Amino acid sequence: MDRSVELDFRLIKTQFDLNFVSGNRTRKRMVFIVRQERLDDVKRMRLMEAAVEEFAERGFDAASYNKIIERSGLSKGTVYYYFDNKDSLFATTVEEICQRFLHTIGDLRLPDTKEEYWATAWEYHQRAIRFFSENPLPGRVMFRLSKDEPFFDEYLKNAHERATQFMSDLIARGQEIGAVRNDLPWETVHRLIHAMGRVLSSDIIEDRDVSLENDEIKARIEKFMKMMHDLSKRILTPEEVRHV
Amino acid sequence: MDRSVELDFRLIKTQFDLNFVSGNRTRKRMVFIVRQERLDDVKRMRLMEAAVEEFAERGFDAASYNKIIERSGLSKGTVYYYFDNKDSLFATTVEEICQRFLHTIGDLRLPDTKEEYWATAWEYHQRAIRFFSENPLPGRVMFRLSKDEPFFDEYLKNAHERATQFMSDLIARGQEIGAVRNDLPWETVHRLIHAMGRVLSSDIIEDRDVSLENDEIKARIEKFMKMMHDLSKRILTPEEVRHV
């Protein structure tokens, strides 16, 4: 009996990178484990593009795996050869998007004082919003993640947590140093900021009626960033500070 | 050729109430128009309950009409006899929920001065939140409406607009009398408040781990209302006022 069937190969791959010890039948399994990475670059790109489009437009549940496959121009057999199922393709898609997001964010130091706090937050907002405006579809996939989508596996959840970690840390640090109110748990604060971002982005940035000129887009993004920052400040500032 | 097939009978019904003139074949059509209201009360209630459950849990798209029918204990033929299709049942469900919501809200006068504004807002928040805490499932259906669900017909859109009209009017009036910031359109302000409400309600009220005692529930609702009010104030207050 081949027990390997029961395992989540995407997770094993991570494990493997850390503490793999070579053995007899091991080469074969290793090949299987990394199969999806051997997919031809062009085909992989076409598949990921189709996946991002479909997931962004319809969300995980409503997205049609069949349509993704069709749009990618690959055959069903090929896609199922590299990706076990819809879950697996989605997880990989999200993973890639989150990595791109983290790359855009880059390195940021957590603030040590109240004074530094809002400067850091402003910098983060700018970078995050740049990502979302430069990558609208992947951005939508990420946006949907936190509330709409089920975290059906740890792999997916981890990817999302890694992407939002700085924001979480920033809020928690803000609470420590007294820049952020303490009467709400940081998770709630995080979700509040996030929800505001969704509303503002759809209301300010996305305008389906008009095809915008470049300047107009820039202006809107500018407005979006400033508004985000303003609202964040209003919501997060501790009560005692606000009324001084 | 029977042109009536092309018409939306739910809309006609409204028209009919206003300016119907009796005629020859008209009685028959009238019977057809109000058919869904002739559905036996008990059966109607069971159907609506099943519909609310399913729509609340899964949203319109993901909700299964088949499952609603099954859960209601009625047969497919019966349900399709009274409701043309899934859209129609959904519209009726929403209509009923919105009416119940409006009944809970009751009458409220729009404020005339800055001073009155937040008192009125507070009263509205209390009543609205009472509805959502007393009717969790219908509440979820309403919550989903504004963003998640498609307004596939005017009937549905109108129901929603009627339900949220006071809030819209309140914000617009607030802007007129200088109690609410003017640098965002009232629709955006409305959506911001709404989005905040979603986050707070799911974070404060809904706690799936614990079965709450009555006192605890009351306390949470209290906290929810106060927090909503606080955040609304913070977000809506015009810039110049805040820094005085």
Add this chain to the structure above:
DNA sequence: ATCAAGTTCGACCGATCGGTCCAACTCTTA
């Protein structure tokens, strides 16, 4: 040259979707 592994392809699967249809039943009215 041979054979096995890797890869591609699309026909096909059962489940479920929203929706149709019609036979059969009940209830009203002449």
Add this chain to the structure above:
DNA sequence: TAAGAGTTGGACCGATCGGTCGAACTTGAT
């Protein structure tokens, strides 16, 4: 009581869902 409208039940429909499978082709090692 006969006719016709109102009502009920559920078998059935085509489309689509995520997913399987095996035949055929390519590639690489011996």
